[in-house]
Amino acid sequence: LHSKQHTPTTDRIYWVVLVLNITGMLSALFLFNYRINLVASMVLTIATLGLVLGNGIHIMILGVRQARFFLAAWLFFLLGGALNVLKSAGILPDTFITTYGIQIGSALEAMVLSLGMGDRINQLSASLQKNVKALSVAQNESEKVGIRLQTLVEEADDFIFTLDESWNFTMVNKTFQRILKYGQEELLSMNFLELIYNRDWKDSLNKIFALEKLEELSKPGTSVSFQTEFKQKHVMEPRDTQIQLQYLQYEDGRREILGRGNIITEDVLARYLIKERVEFSIENYVRNAEILSQRLSSLISRFADAEVQMTVRTSLREIIINAIEHGNLEITFDEKTKALEEGSYLALIEERRENPKFKNRKIYLEYSIDEDRVAFRVTDEGQGFDHRKMLKTDEKKLNEDFMAHGRGIMMTVSAFDIVRYNEKGNRVALVKYFKKNRS
Structure with a gap:
């Protein structure tokens, strides 16, 4: 019934009744006489049955499907027990059904509970199929979004790239490759500082400035913006570029630096x-x-x-x-x-x-x-x-x-x-x- 989920108050009462039943069982061995124990056991039995049936009806009213199987199983069991009791009291004749009422009721109870278990399995299977279908749809949508984002990144007019924590390139878009004339594999084997333009006799200044900015990215969430010069393959002239870098940390713990740059165009x-x-x-x-x-x-x-x-x-x-x-x-x-x-x-x-x-x-x-x-x-x-x-x-x-x-x-x-x-x-x-x- 998942009473803890659907009826938490009744679930706590179950524990009280359980403690009382265990206490009554122990007291029957050591404390009270037979008459008192018999009366107490009857009271506790009736209280327990009332609690179980009442809770089952309550949960069924709440719309929980398995409560119907639960109530049917208990009713078959109680009916079999009642037939046996009435036969023993002389109210009903001694027949096969009244003699073996408890066994028949127990068998029917087990059968109905098995049917309930099968129904529950079917429910879980249907829910699983529904979730798999929803996941498949979400995955397809995610792939479409990923393709769109990849297209936006690749076809953007700006440089878009990522760096690892050692400032090595891990991703570059087509614009980066097209403007600087480097192939993707070449760029992915390079460090960011290697792309800084080197002047013949004062080549350290540009790298020093870029290094200073990179070192400002000390922790996730920080960002820097600066102007630098990138060298071009086979071309001596540098390309003036405005760079923006942001240090990111993802939910899985991965860290990387997201970079964006645009060529400074002529006025x-x-x-x-x-x-x-x-x-x-x-x-x-x-x-x-x-x-x-x-x-x-x-x-x-x-x-x-x-x-x-x-x-x-x-x-x-x-x-x-x-x-x-x-x-x-x-x-x-x-x-x-x-x-x-x-x-x-x-x-x-x-x-x-x-x-x-x-x-x-x-x-x-x-x-x-x-x-x-x-x-x-x-x-x-x-x-x-x-x-x-x-x-x-x-x-x-x-x-x-x-x-x-x-x-x-x-x-x-x-x-x-x-x-x-x-x-x-x-x-x-x-x-x-x-x-x-x-x-």
Whole structure:
């Protein structure tokens, strides 16, 4: 009957009656006389039968199917017992049915309970088939949803990918493969940091910035967003990409990093540009050098080819980085080289940036562009440096000494038509003429 489920109060009464019956059985052996025990057993028997039949009728009224079999079985058993009692009392004649009424009633009870068991099995079987069918339908719907989601991921215009906790690719969509020209197997064998674009002599900065952001994903639920450059297979130029990463943990305990990226496209208004003049004041975050150089060089494509644009961008980036590091934060070449070797470059930048002596210093950048030339003026608030000595240094000697920082200035001299420092060395003016517009 599952009385605990359908009639919990009656279920607790069953336990009380059970205890009383056990107590009466034990007392019949040791405590009371035969007459008292007989009366007590009759009372408990009638009470038990009344409880069982009443509970069966109650549960049947509640609509529980197996209660009908339960009541029928008990009625057959009680009917057989009643026939036997009435025969013993002389009310009914001594016949086969009255003599074996209890046995016949018990047999009928067992038969009806067996029928009830079979009915219950059929119910469970039908329920199982229904659940299997529902599960099959749900599985088909799930597969359809999975196919739709996979199609959305594969055909999305953005990069969509996943990384494991070591930042290795575990899934990449077709857009990722198409734009960067790598095959799926190639990408799945790579680490995220391996895709970061390497510049020839300052290739560590991009990876350092990306590594810093990856390390911010310290626990599930955290997310980061940053701009970086991805390298392309067989192509030297990087692809500027805005990346969003989110650290996920699934119900089964699995963890992974979900990534999404989109190519930073050219400003559509650039094609209508005639001239522009802008001034910036920026804080001492090295990442600002990448963002600002990308933004200011993007408009050069309006007046010059991609090679000029990339050269100006790279050189301007180095000048801004020098102004931040060696100008405002007064980091020496040796200090920077040591920090890069030890992997503490960003910690050094942060330490100097929080120093009261340097924390309020700014970089000021003036920029103008027209159809003839692009010009920049970068000013820091540092102590300056001996630019004459650096500009006179032979590039071959710099290569021999492996002075990467010095080569940045030499590259800028080669990239721009005019490179002019002030006396103090904390301001530099850069001018690049567009040859196609020069007479």
